[in-house]
Every structure is written in C-alpha cells, then in structure tokens.
Ligand SMILES: Cc1ncc(C[n+]2csc(CCOP(=O)(O)OP(=O)(O)O)c2C)c(N)n1
C-alpha cells in the first residue's frame with residue numbers, strides 16, 4: 001500500500017496506462033496501413049501523466065485536452081471502442097465520426113474535448129471551473145497543454161483570470177521537449193515552465209512525468225487546493241513522447257537513437273511495473289492478466305471500428321453545434 005493507494009487502485013492505474021499504450025501503438029500500426037483518415041498525434045510515453053491526474057477526477061470534474069488527446073480521454077473514462085471508431089471517422093464513434101482524433105469529446109464523462117487549437121484548452125477549463133464555482137459544487141477543471149501551448153497568449157490570459165477569479169482549475173503542462181519539430185529549450189523563454197506560475201500568483205511545481213507516483217502526489221495537492229476554494233495551480237510534467245509529432249513525421253530533428261533509448265530507459269509502464277511488484281505487493285501475474293485483457297479490448301475496438309458504417313450523408317449538419 002502506498003499512502004492512499006490500494007493494490008486495487010494500483011491495478012486500475014496500470015490498466016489505464018497499458019490501455020493508452022496499446023491503443024496508441026495500435027493506432028500507429030493501423031494508420032500506416034491507411035485505414036485511418038486525417039491526422040493523429042500519439043500519446044505513447046506520456047501515460048503516467050494522464051493516469052496520475054485522471055485517478056483524482058470525478059465524473060463531474062471537467063477535462064480540456066489538446067491535439068495529443070487520446071490518453072487524456074482514456075484516463076477520463078471515455079469508452080475505448082467508441083474512441084477507436086471516432087478516429088476511423090465512423091458513425092459509431094464517440095462523436096458519430098465527426099470529430100476524429102483531434103476532437104474527441106464526451107460530455108457525459110466530463111471530457112470537454114481534444115482540441116486542434118494549440119492553447120485552446122486553458123480558457124475552456126477556466127469556463128468549466130467558473131461554472132463549478134458559481135454552482136457552488138466542489139468540482140474542478142483540469143487542462144493538459146504542451147510546452148508549445150505554454151507560450152500561447154490564450155494560455156497566459158487564462159492563467160491570469162484563474163487567479164483573479166480564484167478558479168478551481170489546474171494547468172498541467174506536459175513538457176515533452178518539442179513543439180512539432182522545435183525543441184522547447186529553444187522556444188520556451190525560461191528554463192522551467194513551472195516558474196511562470198509565480199508571475200500569475202499561483203503555486204507551480206516540476207513533476208517527473210514518467211513517474212506515476214510523483215504525478216499522483218503532486219496532483220492530489222493541487223486538486224485539494226482547488227476543491228477547497230483556494231484557487232488554481234500549475235504543474236509541469238517533464239516527459240517524452242515515443243512517436244513523432246504526428247504519424248508520418250520522419251523525426252529527423254531528433255538525435256539518432258533518442259526514441260529507442262527513451263523506450264528502454266524512461267518507460268513509465270516498465271518503471272511502474274518494477275515499483276509495484278517490488279514494493280507494493282502486486283504480483284507480476286496480475287499485471288500479465290491486465291496485459292491480456294487490454295490486448296483483447298484493443299483488438300475488439302479495431303474490429304468494431306473497421307466494421308462500423310460511415311456516418312450517413314443526411315447527418316452532415318447534425319451534432320455540429322449545440323443550442324443552449
Ligand atoms: C493556434 C495554433 N497554432 C499552431 C498550430 C499547429 N500546431 C499543432 S500542434 C503544434 C505544436 C504543439 O506543441 P506542444 O504544445 O508542445 O504539444 P505536443 O505536440 O508536444 O504534445 C503546433 C504548432 C495549431 N494547431 N494551433
């Protein structure tokens with residue numbers, strides 16, 4: 001047992017991380033075969049970040065995501081078969097095939113949407129946090145942004161407003177070292193994005209984003225602060241992506257062997273597996289059973305997506321706007 005995590009919790013965390021990894025590894029393969037339309041940006045390598053955060057979120061809490069959003073969706077509880085069908089552009093998808101990879105949204109689970117607009121998420125999370133505050137619930141909102149999005153004006157405006165209105169919102173910056181092909185140590189004006197929190201009057205913390213336990217612990221503090229009405233926080237998760245910016249990216253801006261080394265040395269799943277079997281009473285057999293369960297789920301999701309029909313032409317203009 002870790003502080004407040006039971007073996008059951010740890011197995012849940014592993015299941016989520018493994019589901020994200022298998023989902024992304026499979027989309028990588030299927031995309032190369034040509035079955036998936038549009039653009040996809042894969043989240044493999046960053047699983048501990050979404051999972052450590054997601055475990056603290058209730059269904060009524062809100063999550064705003066970005067273009068690399070599959071992992072955030074899975075960690076927020078969006079159903080995997082519907083997600084896969086959505087990525088294939090099928091009628092049975094989470095958004096009936098009209099959102100695709102970059103616009104998976106599922107309001108029933110509090111997933112406000114992946115987002116193709118870099119820096120689009122922070123103002124949305126502020127809106128959701130303001131709604132929770134005005135309704136007097138203990139609801140919180142979280143937004144996942146990249147290092148690239150950390151430089152957007154919308155992000156700065158949202159962070160300022162969050163403190164001014166003491167909103168229950170948490171800004172999670174997933175610093176994976178690159179915005180497209182540009183290294184973050186070139187494009188980000190400060191050494192650590194966490195330092196920017198000071199200028200916006202909120203606490204900021206650097207977190208090892210490969211370490212589920214570090215993510216879980218840091219977010220617990222930020223969530224508690226937000227639920228207690230004490231306002232926003234910033235967390236900078238330092239981590240790495242295991243694929244290119246988008247599928248098809250030849251990654252010639254990355255040092256040779258970088259991805260291979262990262263997969264060997266900083267894989268959050270390997271690290272988690274070693275930690276929980278050594279120190280937290282989890283059996284390797286329990287992890288292997290989850291591996292099998294997840295492999296089956298992803299096979300089923302792909303089969304479901306492939307055999308699902310395309311949206312009807314008559315539905316072209318439905319589900320596009322919501323009237324409130
Ligand atoms: C407003 C806007 N500007 C530019 C783009 C093109 N674009 C898509 S992803 C991306 C890089 C984002 O980098 P980062 O925020 O670090 O996220 P990562 O891809 O590393 O997860 C850019 C510039 C966009 N989609 N929206």
Ligand SMILES: [Mg+2]
Pocket residue numbers: 146147148174175176177178179180
């Ligand atoms: Mg980045």
